[in-house]
Amino acid sequence: MELVLTKMHGLGNDFILVDDRDGRVAGRYPYPDLARKLCDRHFSIGGDGLIVVLPSQSCDMAFAIFNSDGSEAGMCGNGMRCFARFLYEKGLLRQKVITVETLSGPVVCILENDEEDRVMGVRVDMGPPRLLPADIPFVWDGGKEPLEVALKVLDQTFQVTPVSMGNPHAVIFMEDIDPVPLEIWGPAVENHPSFPEKTNVEFVQVLSPESIRVRVWERGAGVTLACGTGACAALVASVLTGRTGKKVEVLLPGGRLLVEWDDRSGHLYKSGPAETIFETSIRI
Ligand SMILES: N[C@H](CCC[C@H](N)C(=O)O)C(=O)O
Numbered sequence: 001m002e003l004v005l006t007k008m009h010g011l012g013n014d015f016i017l018v019d020d021r022d023g024r025v026a027g028r029y030p031y032p033d034l035a036r037k038l039c040d041r042h043f044s045i046g047g048d049g050l051i052v053v054l055p056s057q058s059c060d061m062a063f064a065i066f067n068s069d070g071s072e073a074g075m076c077g078n079g080m081r082c083f084a085r086f087l088y089e090k091g092l093l094r095q096k097v098i099t100v101e102t103l104s105g106p107v108v109c110i111l112e113n114d115e116e117d118r119v120m121g122v123r124v125d126m127g128p129p130r131l132l133p134a135d136i137p138f139v140w141d142g143g144k145e146p147l148e149v150a151l152k153v154l155d156q157t158f159q160v161t162p163v164s165m166g167n168p169h170a171v172i173f174m175e176d177i178d179p180v181p182l183e184i185w186g187p188a189v190e191n192h193p194s195f196p197e198k199t200n201v202e203f204v205q206v207l208s209p210e211s212i213r214v215r216v217w218e219r220g221a222g223v224t225l226a227c228g229t230g231a232c233a234a235l236v237a238s239v240l241t242g243r244t245g246k247k248v249e250v251l252l253p254g255g256r257l258l259v260e261w262d263d264r265s266g267h268l269y270k271s272g273p274a275e276t277i278f279e280t281s282i283r284i
Pocket residue numbers: 013049065067072073074075076077078079167168200218219220221226227228229230
């Protein structure tokens with residue numbers, strides 16, 4: 001079977017996109033298996049995840065995201081920017097405001113184009129954070145929303161703020177995030193029994209009320225250079241714990257995202273780049 005694939009990234013968080021609106025791929029190759037195969041950086045194209053373009057009854061298009069380990073996630077912030085640019089530049093949609101169906105609900109993308117109609121960036125309405133333990137999900141009997149909950153992990157006790165942006169995140173604040181052994185602490189938090197669906201993990205260093213640094217261990221993908229939903233979760237935890245205002249720059253190893261938690265709508269908005277690296281076709 002011939003597959004046309006497009007490689008894209010958002011701040012170095014890289015994805016392989018495939019248009020399966022006709023269902024040909026799903027009929028021959030289950031998406032989790034395809035993600036594991038194509039995301040392998042030695043034996044195939046390589047990427048943090050596979051994004052599938054699907055038809056939608058309720059929105060302009062539907063979006064599915066599979067991590068490099070094959071697990072499916074409810075949402076992906078960097079991938080969503082790539083998805084919007086892909087739809088516009090491939091001519092699948094020609095409007096600049098796109099509604100997208102995801103496992104965790106509808107998302108609105110606004111293409112930011114220059115005077116030559118080139119996509120310079122994408123602004124995404126990421127919706128509201130989910131903070132109730134059952135919605136994250138996070139095992140917690142402390143009554144109110146969990147903020148800086150003590151979590152024993154290996155030989156450490158982390159103060160964790162769980163936040164969902166349609167996918168689970170464990171936000172941990174530290175004075176200095178550079179020494180963090182991500183490959184050790186990341187999977188230990190990801191797989192902690194308090195997170196029945198596992199979790200993405202963000203170590204956050206607050207630089208000022210308008211600026212934070214974040215390093216990420218992603219559920220199902222490991223260390224990534226950026227995480228859009230993680231940047232949003234980090235902002236939410238920063239605001240709820242009184243560390244920042246509601247509009248911050250989030251500095252990730254792969255680059256900078258602007259994230260804002262809008263008072264009126266309660267939604268988070270994230271703006272950043274989405275780049276196309278190459279297009280290819282392979283036989284599977
Ligand atoms: N690993 C995530 C999905 C990708 C999210 C991330 N790449 C982003 O930009 O939000 C999860 O399993 O929830």
